[in-house]
Amino acid sequence: xxxFFPQLRNNKKAAWLATFAVAAVLVALPFVxxxxxxxxxxALAFAALYVMLALGLNIVVGFAGLLDLGYVAFYAVGAYMYxxxxxxxxxxNFPIIAQTFPNGLHASVWLVVPLGATLAAFFGVILGxxxxxxxxDYLAIVTLGFGEIIRIFINNLNAPINFTNGPQGITLIDPVxxxxxxxxxPQHFFGLPVPSVYMYYFxxxxxxxxxxxxxxxxxxxxxxxxxMAIREDDxxxxxxxxxxxxxxxxxxxxxATFGGVSGAMFAAFQGFVSPESFSLVESIIILAMVVxxxxxxxxxxxxxxVLLSLFPEILRHTVVPVQNQLFGHVIVDAEVLRMLLYGLxxxxxxxxxxxxxxxxxxxxxxxxxxGKADVVKPQVA
Amino acid sequence: MGDVILKITGVNKRFGGLQALxxxxxxxxxxxxxxxxxxxxxxKTTFFNVITGLYTPDSGTFELDGKSYAPTxxxxxxxxxxxxxxxxxxxxxxxxxxxxxxxxxxxxxxxxALGAVLxxxxxxxxxxxxxKRALELLDYVGITRYANFQARTLAYGxxxxxxxARALATDPKVLALDEPAAGMNATEKVALRELLSNISKDGxxxxxxxxxVKLVLGLCDRVTVLDYGKMIAQGEPxxxxxxxxxxxxYLGGAHKNVATKEHA
Amino acid sequence: MDTFIQQLLNGLVxxxxxxxxxxxxTMVYGILNLINFAHGDVLMIGTLTALSTILLLQSMFPEAPxxxxxxxxxxxxxxxxxxxxxxxxxxxxxPLRNAPRLAPLITAIGVSIVLQTVAMLIWGRNYxxxxxxxxxxxxxxxxxxxxxxxxxxxxLSAIIMIGxxxxxxxxxxxxxxxxxxxxxxxxxxxxxxxxxxxxxxxxIGAALAAVAGVMxxxxxxxxxxxxxxxxxxKAFTAAVxxxxxxxxxxxxxxxxxxxxxxxxxxxxxxxxxxxxxxxxxxxxxxxxxCAVLIFRPSGLxxxxxxxxx
Numbered sequence: 001x002x003x004f005f006p007q008l009r010n011n012k013k014a015a016w017l018a019t020f021a022v023a024a025v026l027v028a029l030p031f032v033x034x035x036x037x038x039x040x041x042x043a044l045a046f047a048a049l050y051v052m053l054a055l056g057l058n059i060v061v062g063f064a065g066l067l068d069l070g071y072v073a074f075y076a077v078g079a080y081m082y083x084x085x086x087x088x089x090x091x092x093n094f095p096i097i098a099q100t101f102p103n104g105l106h107a108s109v110w111l112v113v114p115l116g117a118t119l120a121a122f123f124g125v126i127l128g129x130x131x132x133x134x135x136x137d138y139l140a141i142v143t144l145g146f147g148e149i150i151r152i153f154i155n156n157l158n159a160p161i162n163f164t165n166g167p168q169g170i171t172l173i174d175p176v177x178x179x180x181x182x183x184x185x186p187q188h189f190f191g192l193p194v195p196s197v198y199m200y201y202f203x204x205x206x207x208x209x210x211x212x213x214x215x216x217x218x219x220x221x222x223x224x225x226x227x228m229a230i231r232e233d234d235x236x237x238x239x240x241x242x243x244x245x246x247x248x249x250x251x252x253x254x255x256a257t258f259g260g261v262s263g264a265m266f267a268a269f270q271g272f273v274s275p276e277s278f279s280l281v282e283s284i285i286i287l288a289m290v291v292x293x294x295x296x297x298x299x300x301x302x303x304x305x306v307l308l309s310l311f312p313e314i315l316r317h318t319v320v321p322v323q324n325q326l327f328g329h330v331i332v333d334a335e336v337l338r339m340l341l342y343g344l345x346x347x348x349x350x351x352x353x354x355x356x357x358x359x360x361x362x363x364x365x366x367x368x369x370x371g372k373a374d375v376v377k378p379q380v381a
Numbered sequence: 382m383g384d385v386i387l388k389i390t391g392v393n394k395r396f397g398g399l400q401a402l403x404x405x406x407x408x409x410x411x412x413x414x415x416x417x418x419x420x421x422x423x424x425k426t427t428f429f430n431v432i433t434g435l436y437t438p439d440s441g442t443f444e445l446d447g448k449s450y451a452p453t454x455x456x457x458x459x460x461x462x463x464x465x466x467x468x469x470x471x472x473x474x475x476x477x478x479x480x481x482x483x484x485x486x487x488x489x490x491x492x493x494a495l496g497a498v499l500x501x502x503x504x505x506x507x508x509x510x511x512x513k514r515a516l517e518l519l520d521y522v523g524i525t526r527y528a529n530f531q532a533r534t535l536a537y538g539x540x541x542x543x544x545x546a547r548a549l550a551t552d553p554k555v556l557a558l559d560e561p562a563a564g565m566n567a568t569e570k571v572a573l574r575e576l577l578s579n580i581s582k583d584g585x586x587x588x589x590x591x592x593x594v595k596l597v598l599g600l601c602d603r604v605t606v607l608d609y610g611k612m613i614a615q616g617e618p619x620x621x622x623x624x625x626x627x628x629x630x631y632l633g634g635a636h637k638n639v640a641t642k643e644h645a
Numbered sequence: 646m647d648t649f650i651q652q653l654l655n656g657l658v659x660x661x662x663x664x665x666x667x668x669x670x671t672m673v674y675g676i677l678n679l680i681n682f683a684h685g686d687v688l689m690i691g692t693l694t695a696l697s698t699i700l701l702l703q704s705m706f707p708e709a710p711x712x713x714x715x716x717x718x719x720x721x722x723x724x725x726x727x728x729x730x731x732x733x734x735x736x737x738x739x740p741l742r743n744a745p746r747l748a749p750l751i752t753a754i755g756v757s758i759v760l761q762t763v764a765m766l767i768w769g770r771n772y773x774x775x776x777x778x779x780x781x782x783x784x785x786x787x788x789x790x791x792x793x794x795x796x797x798x799x800x801l802s803a804i805i806m807i808g809x810x811x812x813x814x815x816x817x818x819x820x821x822x823x824x825x826x827x828x829x830x831x832x833x834x835x836x837x838x839x840x841x842x843x844x845x846x847x848x849i850g851a852a853l854a855a856v857a858g859v860m861x862x863x864x865x866x867x868x869x870x871x872x873x874x875x876x877x878x879k880a881f882t883a884a885v886x887x888x889x890x891x892x893x894x895x896x897x898x899x900x901x902x903x904x905x906x907x908x909x910x911x912x913x914x915x916x917x918x919x920x921x922x923x924x925x926x927x928x929x930x931x932x933x934x935c936a937v938l939i940f941r942p943s944g945l946x947x948x949x950x951x952x953x954x
Contacts, residue, residue: 130939136746137680138938145931221497229484236471241459241488340762346755350748
């Protein structure tokens with residue numbers, strides 16, 4: 001907690017209190033929101049999922065300073081991997097599989113999540129390796145290209161051999177099953193009925209918290225410093241013995257693993273995946289979360305993810321009824337309005353608050369100076 | 382003949398139509414302070430960039446501590462043991478002074494991402510060690526009080542010292558300094574001279590590009606003079622200073638006969 | 646019918662379109678070192694404006710000749726694109742000229758999204774039919790079939806590109822543009838107003854995009870809010886292929902990319918034994934893009950990237 005609010009650093013008691021309070025709110029939240037129906041809790045679960053995704057992208061963009069516009073590719077890899085290993089699709093299209101696995105493919109979460117993470121990391125290395133030496137805008141475009149290439153392949157790998165079922169996607173994906181508890185069915189704990197959505201919410205929040213802790217630890221480590229050094233001046237970083245290539249690759253693959261795990265969870269949650277969920281727009285939305293929240297600042301990124309994923313839901317529930325009231329029908333579709341506001345937000349934030357809504361607090365300014373930059377900044381090539 | 386720690390010979394570097402370096406070489410003995418001087422544009426920084434791997438030379442042999450090295454990867458050169466500072470100061474501006482020096486320890490430490498995430502004991506101990514050493518180095522160069530301030534807010538002279546501290550953090554065999562005294566006033570230069578002298582006494586070899594004649598004379602054991610990419614003199618500072626070729630390079634032909642005049 | 650010639654001609658048509666759009670990217674990049682992400686969407690806005698104009702005029706003057714309607718469409722598309730482009734430059738790019746490179750790229754993405762959503766609001770999300778304005782009767786050229794539209798596209802593009810080359814190389818304005826691209830400050834000292842030159846550069850690029858967009862819509866008979874994205878990306882590929890910042894390079898790159906894409910899409914079925922079909926057409930451009938940026942970022946006609954100190 002003190003990582004989020006540095007004022008708490010000196011007051012251990014207050015820090016613990018704050019942590020406890022937040023935890024209590026998080027646990028109670030679905031039950032409160034659930035009073036209006038499952039849709040709200042669903043939105044909360046997705047918010048937690050997006051926190052993971054945004055944190056993963058933040059490692060690449062925020063920590064290592066690499067603008068990746070194709071991040072959704074890793075999300076897709078994780079999702080489709082889980083979909084293929086835990087649904088009837090492969091068994092019904094490939095007799096060999098049906099024979100080897102007469103009960104169908106039902107890979108367990110404990111297998112799939114590490115596998116998804118590894119596969120995504122592997123893709124991270126493949127996609128990252130050739131592009132590392134590119135500068136900012138070129139890197140962005142190439143990663144965008146990679147993301148699109150992957151989506152096109154997923155969309156078209158249904159002929160001649162049906163791997164991905166093309167535009168129709170893969171359905172009937174198993175829900176998560178941990179310790180005998182089937183997340184796809186409502187359960188009961190301590191006599192309290194807990195719908196499936198709530199359980200996914202708790203799982204995702206737990207994963208999000210783990211993600212936050214991992215990121216915090218990475219940031220404050222030898223690796224985290226190396227990333228920051230590269231971001232600030234890569235030639236000086238090289239001169240200090242940092243192997244830029246490997247360090248950047250590490251950022252790419254670590255970021256990718258977050259995407260892969262999130263993807264697998266998404267597939268289980270939704271029960272169905274299709275290429276539509278993995279378009280460029282998705283990459284841009286995740287990027288918007290990082291940028292608007294506060295590039296490189298973990299609390300900011302979390303805030304950005306939560307705001308930008310919940311905001312459209314809120315919008316949908318207000319804009320539509322208001323328009324119906326005022327005009328009798330919907331003039332501006334909530335979907336369109338959401339994207340419009342995203343776009344405007346990106347422009348406005350970059351112009352007026354480029355460090356994001358919740359930027360990292362400034363380090364100390366040396367007392368005798370006027371706080372302005374003295375060092376001749378190297379030209380950004 | 383002492384123990385040679387850095388031996389470079391036959392370096393040639395051409396940029397398009399310009400021959401920036403012609404057959405330049407130096408030989409530095411362990412523990413020496415070696416100066417590289419010459420008028421502006423002579424190729425001194427180019428030479429630095431070649432030996433530290435920023436530029437790829439057209440030819441040359443490179444030997445550090447008896448082992449030959451290829452100056453192709455900058456980070457490998459640092460790993461091998463040559464640490465440098467830059468003419469225009471290249472600190473990490475938004476990181477604190479302490480963090481800047483801690484980055485210098487990167488090349489001599491090995492904590493991995495996994496270790497960081499799991500916070501293993503080995504990682505925690507290494508982190509503590511890094512921080513301790515960084516503080517020691519800040520103290521060594523005299524800027525401990527600025528440890529937690531952003532590097533770009535430090536005064537100019539302090540920034541130069543920070544850059545030296547960061548370079549020292551890599552445990553170099555040779556410390557290559559590109560105009561460390563540039564922009565300093567007389568008092569700062571005295572302090573710098575003392576610092577460099579201490580570093581040398583502590584066993585680190587120093588290679589220095591410098592314009593300040595007094596500093597060079599007072600500090601360097603040997604110097605090489607470059608002009609238009611060629612070596613025009615090599616030897617002890619006093620001798621080199623009197624060489625007609627050197628005087629001509631700095632002051633022009635009319636002053637060639639000033640050779641016998643003593644300078645401060 | 647000789648497939649090769651056919652595909653080659655298709656490639657020429659496609660390439661001409663890419664060249665027109667690529668010129669916009671390359672000129673802006675040459676001066677500002679900025680990828681104008683929103684360029685493709687400016688094209689889209691112009692095209693849809695033209696469509697509206699044409700439909701309006703068609704309903705008012707049902708016997709008006711097709712080419713006249715086309716000209717009217719262009720007459721509204723070009724100024725629209727220019728204005729939109731200038732507004733974007735002024736509002737989203739100019740304030741960020743000295744900001745770290747990430748910032749204008751993100752604003753550009755934001756602008757792109759805004760343009761698309763505005764288009765969605767005005768024209769809806771559906772694919773709109775762009776009327777057939779030029780005679781549709783096919784002509785035979787050397788064993789291949791072309792239409793009047795395709796001939797017009799190639800001819801018009803060629804004229805425009807020649808005009809642009811003359812402008813850049815033979816006029817005072819062209820000199821000013823080249824000077825600003827090399828060194829804006831010094832150009833300023835020589836009496837050139839860099840802001841004006843930048844605005845003119847954006848305007849020219851926008852005008853070219855407008856023409857290209859209307860041509861695309863005429864060729865494929867369709868227009869919609871997302872139509873700028875893929876051509877924009879491909880045109881950017883073309884610009885990079887020829888050497889970003891290099892005007893003749895954009896032309897060469899455009900034609901080359903068009904030909905590669907047409908031949909690739911035409912023959913890929915045969916090459917891969919039916920595994921990959923022409924639905925992978927877009928992938929070609931992406932692969933070319935990635936390959937060029939990775940292996941030869943300076944492009945075909947560009948300068949070698951200098952080493953840094």
